[in-house]
Amino acid sequence: MTYVLHQMPGWGSALVELQLAWYGLPCALIETGDLFDSAEARERLGKLNPRAQIPTLILPSGEVMTESAAITLHLADVTGRDDLVPGPGATERAAFLRWLVFIVANIYPCHTFADDPSRFVADPEAAKAYRVRIDDHHRTLWREVAAVVADRGGPWFLGHRFSALDLYLAVLTNWRPGKDWFATEAPGLLAIGRAAAGRPEVAGAMKRNFG
Ligand SMILES: N[C@@H](CCC(=O)N[C@@H](CS)C(=O)NCC(=O)O)C(=O)O
Missing domain, CATH: 1.20.1050 (Glutathione S-transferase Yfyf (Class Pi); Chain A, domain 2)
Structure with a gap:
């Protein structure tokens, strides 16, 4: 049931790493390399995410997820929690x-x-x-x-x-x-x-x- 986050410290993957930590979800971190400077890093990540951007998150099911906002909503869904994402009935x-x-x-x-x-x-x-x-x-x-x-x-x-x-x-x-x-x-x-x-x-x- 481990998530795999393709990431670089300080980059947009941090948005997802923080949320996984908040929820206490198990997560393996894989460093992509510099996606601006390294064609090899882009090619490697491009096999999972044709945009070659991070965050790229592999769900426990094997499904690849990108887009930090989509991941934000998804993690609230799967945890059944509303402490980071106000639920449908919430005024906020x-x-x-x-x-x-x-x-x-x-x-x-x-x-x-x-x-x-x-x-x-x-x-x-x-x-x-x-x-x-x-x-x-x-x-x-x-x-x-x-x-x-x-x-x-x-x-x-x-x-x-x-x-x-x-x-x-x-x-x-x-x-x-x-x-x-x-x-x-x-x-x-x-x-x-x-x-x-x-x-x-x-x-x-x-x-x-x-x-
Ligand atoms: N829409 C994406 C944007 C992701 C994004 O632009 N990530 C940057 C890192 S902060 C990236 O991977 N840039 C490399 C590139 O665009 O080649 C999201 O919200 O997750």
Whole structure:
């Protein structure tokens, strides 16, 4: 009944590693190698996930799952728990689904398309300008999230109720636009990310990923 997580410390696989740790699900970790620098790593992972992205999770049934949001919903289903994903009857359910999808559909692609701009824009000067535009858009998206989270009143993303969104913040506030930017422009999000990272259920997985 062991899950197998293809991962790199500090990358998006941390989103799933934290949740597996939270639920206490048994998990083997396989390091993929750098999917940007190594054609061999991409080819190896590509046999399981044609996108060659992580998280790539092999379920105990052997089924391959990708997409962190789908995995988030699936793990809540199989554990029958609602401590990370508000259940269908919960008042926070709609907001949870909205912001989970917002993060993976709007914010995560800013990494996908700008981590290595040369994948999408061949001319080096044009690639630099493209990266500036995406980074700008990326900051705008986080400001929108910060405003919504501030309105909800804390102490967590959804308000009083802790959820997987707080674990997303624990991971994503380590990435672009960077800790310093979050500290000045979105300190509420950084504070939630830090508080979530300190929860004992995930502290070990956070340390393994982010030191
Ligand atoms: N939509 C996916 C995005 C996964 C993703 O972009 N992962 C990054 C790591 S943080 C990756 O594997 N990048 C390598 C690549 O795009 O080639 C999810 O939500 O899980």
